[in-house]
Amino acid sequence: MGYGNVSERRRGQPDLGVSVVILALGDAACAAPDAQAADGEWSRARLWLPLVRRVKQPFAGCWALPGGGVRADESLERAAYRALESTTRLHPRYLEQLHAFSGPDRSHGGLPMVTIAHWALVGRAETHDFASDGTVRWFAEDALDSLELAFDHRRIIDHALRRLRTRIEVPSLVARLVGPTFTLRQLHDVVEAVSGQGIDLANFRRKMLASGQLEDTGRKRREGRQRPAAVYRYVAAADPWPYAWEGERLDALDPASRGTGAGEDGVADSADDALSALMPSR
Amino acid sequence: MGYGNVSERRRGQPDLGVSVVILALGDAACAAPDAQAADGEWSRARLWLPLVRRVKQPFAGCWALPGGGVRADESLERAAYRALESTTRLHPRYLEQLHAFSGPDRSHGGLPMVTIAHWALVGRAETHDFASDGTVRWFAEDALDSLELAFDHRRIIDHALRRLRTRIEVPSLVARLVGPTFTLRQLHDVVEAVSGQGIDLANFRRKMLASGQLEDTGRKRREGRQRPAAVYRYVAAADPWPYAWEGERLDALDPASRGTGAGEDGVADSADDALSALMPSR
DNA sequence: CCAAAAGTGTTCATTTTACACCCATGT
């Protein structure tokens, strides 16, 4: 840094950074920490995400995705995790690369920046009741329009939301979003809320169970005042799977496997389904 | 560059580069340019990709993916395209980000490098009969094992191949791989070859046609000495589609739309198929 | 017993698969 002027440096390497879209479930009364809703009781779940208020130019005062620079001695996922931790204290159990955003237009006074966007899912328990500590604040996904977002972060968020919506039925994703244990109805409600369309509970139940990735904990949980429902836990399939989602790596990044960079969350892709559907383009 | 030693710079920003896996179809006799096979006649198509021989350390003498650095005043896709052009003279009509590879282990003497891998598809016509000009050479995908590849490029190639195999039935992809015009049997043979499994021709034909993305050119083409087959062309669906593949952008990058960075090759995702299949993980 | 949610069954439509068949063309 510090050598040459900006226009000279445009021929050199752009800056490199990571941003993370962290998604969590919450109800209407989330922002305020009057935590009356115990153990998985939410009225009409919505997606929430934490944003950080910028103090420096450009976009001072605007809200931005948590992010930071990348050090040469760490992976991008690690950098994303670190940025997340230092700004929001969150420890997602799911974190995956989303897309690299680049281009000459991605500069604001300085050098253009290449941002490797990641997305992460955190369970309710990890949100610390959506605590705000001044610079960090949680926003409901559908209340973002009124917000002034920094850079092209709006686009990045949309990208992440689109990804989640098209993959929400993958058990590993719903499960991570809803928490470590859950009833089938909870799962169902989340998928319905996120995908925005009604889903037959009976069929949903069968499909999820048929995936072989849910394990009955033996425990029961009562949502309302009626018959208690079986509590399940997400458990990965035993055998290795023939296909991987886009072949994309995603580092599990929970304390156990953190740093190995090896966690693969393979998901059966097209060969059995996605690709048998012929799709459009353009 | 040029300030501080390597271990000091490890705390700074890593190097940034792009690599491209270019895939094309070819038959056994491709490497040698005895171009007897005219107009789409290939015996047992296989995937081929061009590699570049490294002249510098590290990995001098090994084969590597075409690639290069990224300038601040261009997008990653553009950088990938430029690198491709300068090393191989290829002009793919399909080029998409694949994944960003990173990590402290991705250094070889110098600073660790973050590589944004891309993948590209080129039609037969664009391969210049797989011409080799000394440093560039085409290799069949299944003949790579005997090769010494530089860096972790083997992994990147596998990533691209996996991606192609799981998406090969998407009309836009097959079509781009096979060339501007084609018969349904050609398409079929390619999908069969790439996916590695037999596909009923009758059903394949109906599915492709039902996608609404193939347009009859009115012309006929005779493959053997029998009845000529209708020649189709790939044409994107008119209406915008509700889902996009992972929401990933892919820049069309053909001379017409190049530089706009706007070409979206949306592909219906899971909401109708991929995600209805419940899948595993980890 | 009633209300409400858990959980199971059953039917019907749609899609996929397998494979038989007819058609067009050059020899």
Next chain:
DNA sequence: ACATGGGTGTAAAATGAACACTTTTGG
């Protein structure tokens, strides 16, 4: 005419959607 691939029809199987029904619980 016949061999060969182009192209169509169709019945069985598998999957998915809709919805009726039984069970368990607290009041």
